[in-house]
Amino acid sequence: MNIEDLKAEIIAYSKEIGIDKIGFTTADPFVELKERLRRQQELGYQSGFEKGTIEERTEPRLLFPDAQSIISIAVAYPAKMENAPKSTRGDRRGVFCRASWGIDYHDALKERLSKLSDFIKSKETEFTGKLMVDTGELVDKAVAERAGIGFGGKNTLLITPEFGSYVYLGELITNIPFTPDEPLEDSCGDCTICIDVCPTGAIVQGGQLDSKRCIAFLTQVKDFVPEEFRDKIGNRLYGCDTCQAVCPRNRHVDFHLHADLEPEPEIVKPQLKPILKMSNRQFKETYGHMAGSWRGKKPIQRNAIIALGVYKDNTAIDELIEILVNDPRPVMRGTAAWSLGKIGTDAALIAISEAKEREADDQVLYEIDLALNKLEGGAASNAR
Structure with a gap:
């Protein structure tokens, strides 16, 4: 199948399985990110939860030698809750952040990426890929930025034009050389x-x-x-x-x-x-x-x-x-x-x-x- 036709079919199918945004980028190294991660390491700003070496986090082909492109996905999650219980004297309540509402987003996105992978395989028998969500080596935000899903905000989160920063991110490294999408311009301006x-x-x-x-x-x-x-x-x-x-x-x-x-x-x-x-x-x-x-x-x-x-x-x-x-x-x-x-x-x-x-x-x-x-x-x- 023609790669552009396959890309169009993937985009259409992604909407059917609960993916809200999808973008494509190359599997080239993330050169600027590598320097930023090194600087973070030097300053002691890393959390310790990161997986893999800096090289593994910025060079997709170290993770998947046949990598030709990366498909990035975003799934929107709610920002507000109906009928939220009130915290009152004698009945105080805590709160989980919005990214922990609903089922574990790792599972939710892996299910969607698995379906996407199976779909591509049904169209292109030579297809192989590797999916990851958050706990993988790649930096989801960096992949999504380069794939045109959104831009990197000053709050260090990915901000999409449609859903703001309330999105979960994941990616599928593939052996198919899809045409990359254009990144978006940063739009935070002077806001701090x-x-x-x-x-x-x-x-x-x-x-x-x-x-x-x-x-x-x-x-x-x-x-x-x-x-x-x-x-x-x-x-x-x-x-x-x-x-x-x-x-x-x-x-x-x-x-x-x-x-x-x-x-x-x-x-x-x-x-x-x-x-x-x-x-x-x-x-x-x-x-x-x-x-x-x-x-x-x-x-x-x-x-x-x-x-x-x-x-x-x-x-x-x-x-x-x-x-x-x-x-x-x-x-x-x-x-x-x-x-x-x-x-x-x-x-x-x-x-x-x-x-x-x-x-x-x-x-x-x-x-x-x-x-x-x-x-x-x-x-x-x-x-x-």
């Missing part, structure tokens, strides 16, 4: 809103992110969250949408095109206190289908503890004391001490003081002392 309002200053400059300061990263680490970031995390259980929510390109953007990506309100904005007592099985049954579950329950529970402290929810004191006293995980005990210190009642002070007498872990003791210093300092200040 995302840089100005980033809660932790993680967007160093337009298009450059210090991943280790990014709340989306911080909510996923399994260790203690540095104290300077805890209040800024707020009630986020997984991810952060601030740099998307403030983007003018996302104003009035809200697409509900795919049932499998629709949020379940009680799941994506859950009550905080029940999360603290969840078993591994309960966590998997409740959240296992979501992208936000990939690191397991530990980070989600720790973030729930932080959120209760930020809310100063004194109805959670008994649960937090139970964690401080009996949880076998130092990160949980230490974070509970911090949270109780934020709540700051007499019961919290007594519980933290008693816990200090029993605690043997140095990091937990550090958190206990931090909480006690704040509580005692506050008491001294109130006495003056």
Whole structure:
């Protein structure tokens, strides 16, 4: 079949299987990206979640020797949720970012890419390909930029003309030399809103992110969250949408095109206190289908503890004391001490003081002392 005719058929078929945008680019190395990644590495801005070497992330033929072109896809996801439950005193709730609404987007896009691959194979028997979504070596955003899906925003996200930045990305490396599409021009202009309002200053400059300061990263680490970031995390259980929510390109953007990506309100904005007592099985049954579950329950529970402290929810004191006293995980005990210190009642002070007498872990003791210093300092200040 003529390659241009095949390309047209692929584009038409992609609409039938729930792909909202599709673009084509070469399998040539991503030369500029390689230099940017090296600079990120030198500055210590990488998250550590990246897969592969810089060469593997920028040279498609190292991953797929027969590579001739790359097909990039985008699938739009919702920006707003109907009937979102309210967070109220005594019934505080956390929130999962929009990219964790619905089923795990890795599964959703891999299913679409697999169908696309099978379709091409049915038309071109010599076709071979390799698909990847997010966790693969290639940088999805860079592929999508070069394929004309959208442009790279200053918030480091891909921004499409139609769907803003609320899109999932994936790609299919192929052995067919499709005609590449033209990239779009950057359109952020002089706007710096995302840089100005980033809660932790993680967007160093337009298009450059210090991943280790990014709340989306911080909510996923399994260790203690540095104290300077805890209040800024707020009630986020997984991810952060601030740099998307403030983007003018996302104003009035809200697409509900795919049932499998629709949020379940009680799941994506859950009550905080029940999360603290969840078993591994309960966590998997409740959240296992979501992208936000990939690191397991530990980070989600720790973030729930932080959120209760930020809310100063004194109805959670008994649960937090139970964690401080009996949880076998130092990160949980230490974070509970911090949270109780934020709540700051007499019961919290007594519980933290008693816990200090029993605690043997140095990091937990550090958190206990931090909480006690704040509580005692506050008491001294109130006495003056």
